[in-house]
Amino acid sequence: MSKKVQVISTETSEVLFSCEISEEEKAYAYATQMEEIGVYVKIISPNVTDTLSDALGLDTENQERFQESIFEEIHDHEGQE
Numbered sequence: 001m002s003k004k005v006q007v008i009s010t011e012t013s014e015v016l017f018s019c020e021i022s023e024e025e026k027a028y029a030y031a032t033q034m035e036e037i038g039v040y041v042k043i044i045s046p047n048v049t050d051t052l053s054d055a056l057g058l059d060t061e062n063q064e065r066f067q068e069s070i071f072e073e074i075h076d077h078e079g080q081e
Helices: 021-036 048-055 060-077
Strands: 005-009 015-019 041-044
Touching: 005 021, 015 021, 021 041, 048 060
Parallel strands: none
Antiparallel strands: 005 015, 005 041
């Protein structure tokens, strides 16, 4: 997954706009402009584990391990109060 916020055309899957997560509001403003002219888009934004692994400076292999450990931890706690 990209570490940037992306505005993507729903028709062509083309990335129309991309920015850092700290500038996410620019992506939403761009998406609004596109929809006003009839171009339908979706916004893809990095999730918490993506941004955390990036902040920790994990390489690709360690990012995958980190993602798996988070998934396993969540799965182990599903349905528990």
